[in-house]
Amino acid sequence: MPTMPNISLGQVATLVVLGIISLALMLPRDRRVALLGLLGCYVWMATQMRYDIYRPVALVRLGLGALVCLMLYVTAGHVEAVARTEGRPVEMNLLFRGMAAGLAGLLAWGVWARFPMSLVPESLGLASYWLALNGIIMMLMGGEPLAMGLGLMTLVCAFEGVYLYGEQGLIATALIGVLDVAIAIGISVLAEAGLRERERAALTESGSA
Amino acid sequence: MVGVLLLPLVIAVALAPMRRWRFVVAPLATTAALVTGISLLTGAVEPLIVIGRILELSGRQQVGWAYCSLLLAATLLTSYQLPQDRLHYTLALLGLSALIASTAAMSLSLGAILLLLGMLLCVMTLTSEAPGMADRGMRVLILVVVAGMLMLMGSWALERSLLLPDDPAYTGMARMTLTLGMLLALGVAPGTLYLGSAQEGATPLAIVLCNVLLPAAVLMRAGEWVAADVNGQLLGTMTTLGVWLGAATVVLGSVGALLQRNVGKMLGYVSVADLGVVMLGLALNSETGIALALVHFGIRGVALLLGGNSAGVLRQSYGYDDMETLEGALRLAPWSVIGVLAAGLCLAGMPPWGGFVTRLSLLAELAEGNRWMVPALILSSVGGCAALVRFGLAATARKGETGQREPTWYRVVALVLAGALLLTSFAPYWVSLLPSTWQQVLFEWMLFPVS
Numbered sequence: 001m002p003t004m005p006n007i008s009l010g011q012v013a014t015l016v017v018l019g020i021i022s023l024a025l026m027l028p029r030d031r032r033v034a035l036l037g038l039l040g041c042y043v044w045m046a047t048q049m050r051y052d053i054y055r056p057v058a059l060v061r062l063g064l065g066a067l068v069c070l071m072l073y074v075t076a077g078h079v080e081a082v083a084r085t086e087g088r089p090v091e092m093n094l095l096f097r098g099m100a101a102g103l104a105g106l107l108a109w110g111v112w113a114r115f116p117m118s119l120v121p122e123s124l125g126l127a128s129y130w131l132a133l134n135g136i137i138m139m140l141m142g143g144e145p146l147a148m149g150l151g152l153m154t155l156v157c158a159f160e161g162v163y164l165y166g167e168q169g170l171i172a173t174a175l176i177g178v179l180d181v182a183i184a185i186g187i188s189v190l191a192e193a194g195l196r197e198r199e200r201a202a203l204t205e206s207g208s209a
Numbered sequence: 210m211v212g213v214l215l216l217p218l219v220i221a222v223a224l225a226p227m228r229r230w231r232f233v234v235a236p237l238a239t240t241a242a243l244v245t246g247i248s249l250l251t252g253a254v255e256p257l258i259v260i261g262r263i264l265e266l267s268g269r270q271q272v273g274w275a276y277c278s279l280l281l282a283a284t285l286l287t288s289y290q291l292p293q294d295r296l297h298y299t300l301a302l303l304g305l306s307a308l309i310a311s312t313a314a315m316s317l318s319l320g321a322i323l324l325l326l327g328m329l330l331c332v333m334t335l336t337s338e339a340p341g342m343a344d345r346g347m348r349v350l351i352l353v354v355v356a357g358m359l360m361l362m363g364s365w366a367l368e369r370s371l372l373l374p375d376d377p378a379y380t381g382m383a384r385m386t387l388t389l390g391m392l393l394a395l396g397v398a399p400g401t402l403y404l405g406s407a408q409e410g411a412t413p414l415a416i417v418l419c420n421v422l423l424p425a426a427v428l429m430r431a432g433e434w435v436a437a438d439v440n441g442q443l444l445g446t447m448t449t450l451g452v453w454l455g456a457a458t459v460v461l462g463s464v465g466a467l468l469q470r471n472v473g474k475m476l477g478y479v480s481v482a483d484l485g486v487v488m489l490g491l492a493l494n495s496e497t498g499i500a501l502a503l504v505h506f507g508i509r510g511v512a513l514l515l516g517g518n519s520a521g522v523l524r525q526s527y528g529y530d531d532m533e534t535l536e537g538a539l540r541l542a543p544w545s546v547i548g549v550l551a552a553g554l555c556l557a558g559m560p561p562w563g564g565f566v567t568r569l570s571l572l573a574e575l576a577e578g579n580r581w582m583v584p585a586l587i588l589s590s591v592g593g594c595a596a597l598v599r600f601g602l603a604a605t606a607r608k609g610e611t612g613q614r615e616p617t618w619y620r621v622v623a624l625v626l627a628g629a630l631l632l633t634s635f636a637p638y639w640v641s642l643l644p645s646t647w648q649q650v651l652f653e654w655m656l657f658p659v660s
Contacts, residue, residue: 139351144343144344145343145344145346145347148344148347148348148351149347149350152347152350152351152354155354155355155358156354156358159358159362163358163361163362163365166365166369167318167365169318169319170260171259171260171262171319172318172319172322175319175322175323175326176322178326179322179325179326179329179357182326182329182330183329183350183354185333186329186332186333186350187347187350189333189336190336190343190346190347190350191343193336193342193343193346194343194344196338197340197341197342197343200338201340
């Protein structure tokens with residue numbers, strides 16, 4: 001007969017935090033609110049970093065995460081402004097998104113139990129799987145560039161959490177930060193291009209009407 | 210090395226605030242790429258040490274990047290009159306600098322990070338006004354970032370496997386992640402679908418950056434990984450998967466081209482399919498196969514420059530580049546139509562263009578080990594040709610003059626580039642007239658060390 005796995009108090013805390021981040025990322029339709037989830041990812045990952053000598057690096061990473069979220073917040077503001085006037089693109093309803101978040105969590109738990117990452121602490125391994133799966137599901141469900149971009153940033157954040165635990169060179173860490181900013185710029189550029197496209201389409205429709 | 214890396218970087222940063230003045234930005238960017246190319250070609254580049262990390266290019270890598278820099282300079286120069294976001298000049302030079310640095314980095318992890326950065330900068334130039342471009346651009350961005358993460362993880366594992374040679378986990382992880390990352394970054398099947406369609410409305414600069422500089426950097430980096438892998442298992446995995454996925458890319462790209470009614474997308478699919486041919490040549494892992502693949506890669510660059518410019522001029526003259534809009538385009542833009550046809554046929558491996566000679570030789574080489582694959586690959590190139598024939602028929606259709614006449618300067622550009630593609634077909638040994646360094650690269654191993 002199958003039994004419930006033994007879950008420690010630490011794991012429960014990790015699960016609660018990850019669940020909150022996951023729901024914050026996937027439930028809100030307003031991208032500005034979803035960005036709080038991304039900020040939560042950066043905060044969680046910063047707490048998990050191992051810096052024996054250069055502890056302030058974790059703080060710098062956190063600041064960089066905040067900068068990335070700020071950049072995306074500006075774009076999200078534009079997206080929401082257009083959504084208010086022209087309506088949102090078709091996307092899954094709240095129940096479906098909630099179920100997808102739950103499924104991502106269950107799947108992450110299963111994958112982590114089957115293939116635990118031996119090189120990183122348990123909580124970091126679980127968080128990475130969880131957030132990476134969240135990111136992948138968000139990319140698959142995203143109906144417009146910014147939603148897909150948020151999924152991509154979540155996936156990147158999960159990957160970097162594991163990578164920077166193993167690779168602690170300062171140059172590598174700095175360049176990874178530059179990469180984060182470059183990806184965020186790419187997402188912003190494409191999201192703004194998507195908005196211009198919608199505006200052109202609306203103009204064409206009104207012209208033909 | 211300082212000059213080679215810093216010149217494009219400094220000029221790129223300087224160009225950003227000046228981007229309103231195209232007459233300043235374009236010549237400066239061209240000069241920077243040209244000087245970088247010439248300095249790479251003419252002299253030995255001294256190694257550079259930055260905070261304990263060594264940046265050094267081998268002679269063959271130097272020549273490879275000289276070719277890419279000169280091609281970029283030619284693209285910047287010939288696309289001067291075409292409309293494009295002037296921030297792309299900055300992105301192009303930043304991308305060039307990052308990609309050269311990624312090849313030069315001795316540290317595997319650092320090289321992978323710089324490669325991902327360079328790839329991101331290249332992909333950012335793919336934005337255009339074409340409908341649905343934002344979604345397609347995002348998919349390409351996702352593809353590139355995932356490929357970069359795999360390569361980053363693989364490089365780290367490869368470094369660890371050198372420190373702990375008895376632990377098979379690191380070797381296995383490096384083998385799989387590096388191979389998958391490389392193949393994804395090159396846009397092999399099924400990524401072909403994203404890369405091909407993302408080139409609708411792309412500028413010549415974006416086409417050259419994403420189809421020539423980006424794959425060149427990935428392949429040169431792959432050479433470094435293979436050289437670092439002491440077990441030699443990585444090369445085996447890369448060549449095995451390379452043959453299968455290279456063939457799948459050729460077939461998928463050709464079918465994709467057949468379905469297109471937009472010139473930019475059609476050329477995009479044909480070019481990605483052609484990259485599959487390059488991969489097949491490299492995956493053969495024979496001296497002749499690799500040399501042929503490199504020559505083919507070089508010819509492909511010129512064809513993409515011609516195709517990108519021609520599609521750009523057609524868009525400028527007619528407003529858009531789908532086949533309905535371009536009906537009767539031969540009257541007002543004859544050289545652009547010829548340019549698209551010449552470039553497309555060269556990429557599809559049709560005579561009498563240069564791509565035919567190298568593709569045929571590669572297929573002959575491939576037939577020795579994978580006889581069944583050759584007819585399938587020849588048949589698949591029919592897809593690209595059929596799409597080009599359809600474009601040719603549309604361009605020669607009788608229709609009133611609806612667009613603008615193509616600019617006079619473009620006739621010279623199309624004539625020179627199409628002539629070069631013909632020359633490589635009728636006189637394939639023309640390369641022997643070039644300096645000996647070129648011969649060394651063209652006819653010897655560049656990517657993989659000679660056993």
